Amino acid sequence: MKHRWTAFTVAVGFTLTGHFRNRFALLLTAFFIPTWIYLVRATALQKAVTFDNSALGIEVTASMSRTIQVSSALHAVTVIAGFMMFMAAFSARDMDERLVLAGYPRLQLLAGQVIGLLVVTAVLTCYTTVLLRLSWQLTQPWTVAAAVAGASLAYGGLGIMAGFLLRGELEGFFVVVMATLIDVGLQSPVSNPAGDQRGLNLLPLYGPSQAALAASFTSTPALWCAARALPWFVATGLLAMLVFCLRTRHYSRPHLASTRTDPMDVV
Numbered sequence: 405m406k407h408r409w410t411a412f413t414v415a416v417g418f419t420l421t422g423h424f425r426n427r428f429a430l431l432l433t434a435f436f437i438p439t440w441i442y443l444v445r446a447t448a449l450q451k452a453v454t455f456d457n458s459a460l461g462i463e464v465t466a467s468m469s470r471t472i473q474v475s476s477a478l479h480a481v482t483v484i485a486g487f488m489m490f491m492a493a494f495s496a497r498d499m500d501e502r503l504v505l506a507g508y509p510r511l512q513l514l515a516g517q518v519i520g521l522l523v524v525t526a527v528l529t530c531y532t533t534v535l536l537r538l539s540w541q542l543t544q545p546w547t548v549a550a551a552v553a554g555a556s557l558a559y560g561g562l563g564i565m566a567g568f569l570l571r572g573e574l575e576g577f578f579v580v581v582m583a584t585l586i587d588v589g590l591q592s593p594v595s596n597p598a599g600d601q602r603g604l605n606l607l608p609l610y611g612p613s614q615a616a617l618a619a620s621f622t623s624t625p626a627l628w629c630a631a632r633a634l635p636w637f638v639a640t641g642l643l644a645m646l647v648f649c650l651r652t653r654h655y656s657r658p659h660l661a662s663t664r665t666d667p668m669d670v671v
Contacts (some may be wrong), residue, residue: 406625419460422492423520430487432530437480455593459614459629466599466621468594470540474548475592476614477536478609479584480530480556485556485662486563489521493567494576496515504652510545514645515602517564525556536620547619547627548557551612558608559584561640568647571578584609593617608636 423429435467448469455471457464499515533542533549533607562583566576589595590604591613604610611632 406511407479410513411512415512416519417516417518417605418496419516422495422525423488423524426491429484429491432487433483433531435529436484437477437532440476440480441473441535441539443478445469448472453594455597455617456539456599457614457618457624459605459611459632460618460624460626462618462622462624464593464617464621466617471617472592472619473536473539474620475588475594475613476590477500477532477612478552478616480590480600481532481552482555482559482588482609485524485528486559486584487577488524489560489563490567490576490580491518491563491573493517493564494570494573496643497568500648501652510645510649514641516622518641521557521560521564525553528552528556532628543623544619544626547625548616549666551616552631553587553639554615554630555609555612556642558612558633558636561588561637561644562608565640565644565647568644568651570655581609593601605648608633608660628652658660 438666446529450467450469452465454463454465456462497501500508502515504510529549529552532547532552536542537545559580561578563580566579570576570579587607590601590607591599592601603621611629612662615626615630615632618624618629
């Protein structure tokens with residue numbers, strides 16, 4: 405048990421160190437989210453729009469500017485979380501495989517990635533919710549925070565899976581950007597006013613987007629809706645574990661070769 409705990413703490417330490425060294429991701433977190441929200445606030449129309457919230461069965465009326473700010477914030481969070489987790493898993497992949505070959509437990513390595521995602525999610529959630537609340541008074545800030553956290557977990561899990569599955573950095577970055585762009589575009593009531601396409605409720609951002617939009621402008625309870633992203637987080641985590649185990653299925657602890665010499669081989 406002590407050996408497993410030590411392995412777990414070391415894995416978490418390496419994962420968090422990798423995130424702190426990813427300066428590009430830190431710059432994205434610090435500047436991209438507030439810049440994106442501010443640009444939308446400064447340029448989007450202030451006229452009111454009314455849209456249906458299919459998950460909760462209600463009709464929401466809000467300004468176009470604030471509606472786009474919510475969608476843009478979710479987009480920024482999902483891109484950053486997916487990118488950070490992809491780079492963490494991809495950069496450490498070769499080292500993780502060597503550690504498994506040396507006898508390091510797989511579960512502790514993967515648990516380190518998950519703890520790293522939880523830390524990233526906590527930071528992104530607090531930062532984004534504060535920025536949105538500075539823009540206007542959110543009706544249910546805690547539910548908005550839960551929606552942001554759900555979106556981050558869903559795409560962070562996707563980033564971990566892509567880090568173990570894909571072969572190049574460009575491939576992973578393209579997958580993360582395009583997946584979030586398509587998902588956000590379909591979930592936004594401004595870019596997709598109908599929002600009634602078949603299968604839309606199966607996408608990762610459906611629950612968080614519906615919850616964030618409802619909680620930002622109404623008092624309708626929507627916390628359960630934000631939790632609809634958790635199955636995506638669990639599914640991508642399990643797939644990442646499966647891919648990692650398949651990549652290392654032939655690995656075993658090396659054994660020292662015997663140095664004993666058969667006397668019959670001595671001439």
